[in-house]
Amino acid sequence: MRKEATSENAIHALAMLSNAQRYFVDQLSVLCQQHQQADKFTPQQWLRDSGQHGGGLRFEAPQHSLFNQASVNVSQVQYEDRPDKAFISATALSTIIHPINPMAPSVHIHVSWTELRSGKNYWRLMADLNPAIVCENDKNQFNETLQSVAGDYFEQATEQGNNYFYIPALEAHRGISHFYLEGFNPENVDTKTFAHRFVYAVIDSYIAILKAKLDNISVEQKPSETQQLSQLDYHTLYFYQVLTLDKGTTAGLLVHAQNDVGTLGSLPRFINRELLAQWINKTPAPRHKLVSDLVALFPDSKRCEVTTEIKVLIAQTIRSHYHNYPLS
Template identity: 50%
Template structure:
């Protein structure tokens, strides 16, 4: 049986310890809230994936198997090419997580923290966190933003500005979420301080979100049909942003096909196909071809389920599209810096 190996570089190992610690902490805190909310709460289940049968790493994601979650995935990965001279990347270690609650008034969260180290010796962190409600709540927004600001200090203004730029959807003239933070290629020159920042930032986002998660579901007012429709429509917007604009998702799909289901773990369970189709004429060329390819894959009913088989087909459609229209990558979201992720993996 193949085993997942880990990088030998000391900094990569330190980053892996930080990332694995954040993963354990988030799963533990979400499980604690789940147990408080439901006597029938089912534990998160681990799913492992391997890069080159584990020779070059891989990862494990914890998936929710519970009625509290529409989709919940807490992913940790470490990919490394220490033995491959033709690849610029030495190692990449990351936690990438998305939580979509079933409760319509409970916001979703996306968080990504990663350490990338090149064979040149250059290394940097990426810090991302954003709150994504289907139904806005100003108090939630302020609490989450304040937690990120407290954790990042003087870096908050830069991270917030880059986040607002990255998560903007030009075709719909709106942002994906309500508060965003994104720092790309961050390296202060103080390795220990940067490690502490990554850990502090991750725990702050997790603590703030778990507070919001529990609080929202304690409300006594039942969810209305209108609110469920708002949630479905928002999940459709999320689908659009992830599959047509999110540079990290696209880079992951184009770099390898070993973890397509995990890479698309951020996609909600159900979307409004009719609403998605109404956006074909709004996206810039040639993205309408990509959106039409998705519509061909999706079942024809108005409300469709995006299961694992559909995810595999969507992932392949993305690869086919960018092979045909490589310049379309320039339409992807960006902060102030465009990371050379695919080049680092040796993808031309």
């Protein structure tokens, strides 16, 4: 059993984000049913220290569904009994959806509430649209949603998101729309309402984009070989960015080893090993060693599956790398 945080704000955050999780999973399940995919998302629970310090529940899409990979996770970790810890609790919804059809974009959403022992409390709000094949209409629709819900904070969040999701070694961004508000808790804003409106608006916007794509795809021919290769290459870029630059993923793996598969739930199911290998020499030292070690985890083939077993090895590889080359 999970022991949950007891502060009023943490209780509210967990209830709100759990409701948003169920709402998103329900909307995704409706799309599956509309496209003759009856299989349901399956729940997977994980515990921090056997539940003493919380844990989480994630819903994963079944294989051979509309999704290449899809995970919707809500977690709450609390250290109310550990005064040596810098934070009291962290409550988060984190989800990544990778549709199987290359014409449909991926999405990443992260909304979290953190309470520090110093007395500082804040939200982290992220949303980014990540297509293998760029569609300007999708980009504009997603940005319009973000702008309408964020108001005066849209430009700040876009600038911070563009910086966060930029990949210097490849001179590319991970997606086409990036929103990131860090440490968000201004005194003149009802941040609970802001976070609630944000998460539901982003979910609804993505569902509308995905539904339109799937409805259109259903009457078209199957994806071409070129489109499928574009998706494979893009998913390789996504894989590279998450494992070499994403601070949240790296921190999650370094802090504990109790949810490695869940922490790596954002990874797409297949990558282009040959392309990943080409990026070793483009990656600054010593991180190029990490990329080389990641390449070595996969069989000598172009299209390689990121299996559960390989995710476990990826987590071990990242911990080993940062043991030898600590984060500055």
